[in-house]
Amino acid sequence: KAGVTQTPRYLIKTRGQxxxxxxxxxxxxxxxxxxxQTPGQGxxxxxxxxxxxxxxxxxxxxxxxxxxxxxSRSEMNVSTLELGDSALYLCASSGGQGGxxxxxxxxxxxxxxx
Amino acid sequence: xxxxxxxxxxxxxxxxNPLTVKCTYSVSGNPYLFWYVQYPNxxxxxxxxxxxxxxxxxxxxGFEAEFNKSQTSFHLKKPSALVSDSALYFCAVxxxxxxxLIFGTGTRLQVFP
Numbered sequence: 001k002a003g004v005t006q007t008p009r010y011l012i013k014t015r016g017q018x019x020x021x022x023x024x025x026x027x028x029x030x031x032x033x034x035x036x037q038t039p040g041q042g043x044x045x046x047x048x049x050x051x052x053x054x055x056x057x058x059x060x061x062x063x064x065x066x067x068x069x070x071x072s073r074s075e076m077n078v079s080t081l082e083l084g085d086s087a088l089y090l091c092a093s094s095g096g097q098g099g100x101x102x103x104x105x106x107x108x109x110x111x112x113x114x
Numbered sequence: 115x116x117x118x119x120x121x122x123x124x125x126x127x128x129x130x131n132p133l134t135v136k137c138t139y140s141v142s143g144n145p146y147l148f149w150y151v152q153y154p155n156x157x158x159x160x161x162x163x164x165x166x167x168x169x170x171x172x173x174x175x176g177f178e179a180e181f182n183k184s185q186t187s188f189h190l191k192k193p194s195a196l197v198s199d200s201a202l203y204f205c206a207v208x209x210x211x212x213x214x215l216i217f218g219t220g221t222r223l224q225v226f227p
Binding site: 004006033035042043045048055056058090092102103104105106107108110 | 150163204213214215217218219220
């Protein structure tokens with residue numbers, strides 16, 4: 001069974017630009033969560049989607065948005081990039097049962113903002 | 115609010131020695147606790163979880179964790195460390211209200227030959 005796939009793995013943008021990251025969950029998983037990982041802040045929850053609906057949202061500005069498609073693939077978008085948005089963005093999928101279910105993570109998309 | 119704390123930024127241990135990575139939690143209700151490992155430039159890999167039952171949970175790569183309700187702890191352990199265990203370890207708890215998985219700040223484990 002293929003794991004969680006994130007694209008692109010690495011990207012460089014400049015301030016003010018926007019970026020779209022993609023995540024394909026494990027086949028059959030309906031829940032996709034996004035996290036931002038930085039050395040200073042650790043792992044910060046961005047949002048979670050389940051069956052195309054946003055189920056949870058973290059404390060990030062409106063520049064950060066996401067969506068989920070009917071095939072459970074998810075995208076997140078960051079507009080008007082700032083230097084502080086440089087981070088590893090991790091996507092994770094699960095069966096959606098919450099509670100006792102663990103998350104399965106992709107390798108991440110490393111964004112550098114210059 | 116649910117939270118986890120990893121009091122040590124780094125743990126150093128010699129290869130062959132036992133290792134412990136500490137985690138304490140704060141939850142209302144029954145805790146769902148998890149450990150993940152992250153190798154350089156990789157995503158997080160699931161190691162083990164505690165839902166209910168035995169306080170000693172066994173996981174991947176020879177790791178185990180001990181759930182202690184009275185001390186609200188969920189420490190990760192391994193009887194004999196390997197150099198290849200060197201990585202970043204995260205403890206996490208499921209928020210019973212929102213279902214979000216909340217992570218600790220991580221502990222870097224360094225195993226020396």
